[in-house]
Amino acid sequence: MKLSELAALLRCELDGNGDVEILGVASLEDAAPGTITFAASAKRAAALAASPVAAVILAPGVSSAGKPALRTPLPQLAFARALRALQAAPGGAPGIHPTAVVASDARIDPSAGVGPFVVVEAGAAVGPGTQVRAFTLVGEGVVIGRDCVIGSHVVLQARARVGDRVILHDGVVIGTDGFGYTPDERGLPEKIPQVGTVVIEDDVEIGALSTIDRSTTGTTRIGRGVKIDNLCMVAHNCEVGDYTIIAAQSGLSGSTRVGRGVLMGGQVGIPGHLTIGDGARIAAGAAPHGDVPAGTTVAGRPAFAIAPWRRAVALFERLPELVRRIRRLERAAGIDRQDKER
Numbered sequence: 001m002k003l004s005e006l007a008a009l010l011r012c013e014l015d016g017n018g019d020v021e022i023l024g025v026a027s028l029e030d031a032a033p034g035t036i037t038f039a040a041s042a043k044r045a046a047a048l049a050a051s052p053v054a055a056v057i058l059a060p061g062v063s064s065a066g067k068p069a070l071r072t073p074l075p076q077l078a079f080a081r082a083l084r085a086l087q088a089a090p091g092g093a094p095g096i097h098p099t100a101v102v103a104s105d106a107r108i109d110p111s112a113g114v115g116p117f118v119v120v121e122a123g124a125a126v127g128p129g130t131q132v133r134a135f136t137l138v139g140e141g142v143v144i145g146r147d148c149v150i151g152s153h154v155v156l157q158a159r160a161r162v163g164d165r166v167i168l169h170d171g172v173v174i175g176t177d178g179f180g181y182t183p184d185e186r187g188l189p190e191k192i193p194q195v196g197t198v199v200i201e202d203d204v205e206i207g208a209l210s211t212i213d214r215s216t217t218g219t220t221r222i223g224r225g226v227k228i229d230n231l232c233m234v235a236h237n238c239e240v241g242d243y244t245i246i247a248a249q250s251g252l253s254g255s256t257r258v259g260r261g262v263l264m265g266g267q268v269g270i271p272g273h274l275t276i277g278d279g280a281r282i283a284a285g286a287a288p289h290g291d292v293p294a295g296t297t298v299a300g301r302p303a304f305a306i307a308p309w310r311r312a313v314a315l316f317e318r319l320p321e322l323v324r325r326i327r328r329l330e331r332a333a334g335i336d337r338q339d340k341e342r
Contacts, residue, residue: 001086003055006036007070009085010078012057016068020054025083028053036070036086038079057082092131106138115152127164139175145202158194158214163202169230171209174198178213178220178236178254192216194236201225207232207248216254223260241278259294281306 004018023034028044031037031053038057039045048056048065055068057075072078092113096102100118107125108114114126115134124138127146132138134152141159144150148162151170156162158175168174180192196215200222206212207230214220215237222234223242233251234240240252241260250264253272262276265284270276277294286303299309315322 003036003068003070006082006085010057010070010072010081012070012072012078013060014068015064015071016055018068020068022054022086025079025086026053036082038075038082040076092133109146133170142175151208158197160198160200160214162200163204163224165203166200167205169206169208169210172206173211174200174206175214176211178216180216180236180254196220196236198222201242204228210234229266235272247284 001022002018003020003022004014006022007014007018021034022036026032026035026037028037028039028047028051031051033052034054036055036057037053039048039062042062045058045062045065048067053067055070056064057070057072057078058064059073059075060071070078094111094113096108096114097116097118099116100114100120102108102114102120103122103124105122106120108120109126109128111128112126113131114120115132117135118132120126120138121140123141125143126132126138127144127148129146130144130148130150132150136150136152136154137156138144139157142156144162145164145166147164148166150168151172153171154168155173156175160175175198177194180194181189182192184190194214194216196218198212198214198220201224203225204222206228209230210228210232212220212222212234213236218237220234220237221239223240223244225243226240227245229246229248231249232246235252235254237255238252240258241262243260244258244262246264247266249266250268252258252270255273256270257275259276259278259280261279263281265282267285268282269287271289274288275291277292279295280292281297282288282292282303283299283306285301286299287301288298288303292298297306298304299306
């Protein structure tokens, strides 16, 4: 693809020779002749002069070191779209592999692909253009929309509904039992039947080995455009609002309500029945013990507002020094520490 064609596709301003052929996309460190890269800052752009890269995506005003450039206020976004345009997407042929086991009443669109050793149970449906990779289970009554990519060893159960353009990476499990027990007459845990379902709305991506439990009753819902990283857990009856992003190893306990556009760092833990407001941000490793208001940023365990948390962390590092100073003051004042503790 010529650089001028890529500029039009990405809606970037062309700066330099538009006839340069772009063969692929690379990072600045791995750039090769014929590739395009991006530099998010002037500091990164300083390495361009010695790079064999054919062209670069830059913000306005940043030097391209004489390289042809595509200029945009959002260079990383343009780079992501260049990747999509220039890198071949993993494909898959339509049709059903001869080793797949498909129920007689399952509905597989002729343009969908069902890979080796996939099981599609009674009443399930796979939509147009969707690819289902090897060793995946599409359980009874599960419905998958159009143009989805369902990875290998994925499990879909409990009559789950999966929207359009959804990506489920390898090992994702959707619709298994929620973790629900109640004490019986002897105080022993008795299982609460989990009879609900899961809805995954359009344009969702869920990372490898993440799990979304079905609800006790009703629906566990993942909203439109949500992005969930690897190794995450969403428990029964949770609702995750549109365009929320959840980083790796985070967990939502049962009946958590997460608003629209929330950002969660890695290893966040949310106790059950909390509400996380629209646009809230939760720092990596945080554990809120109460609702998080819309638009706020919290950090720590227990989590609280990030500005006082930063001050508290700075003080925490000084605690040994502060204790020594207090003890010196006590000695100077003639205070007996044992008497004080009594």
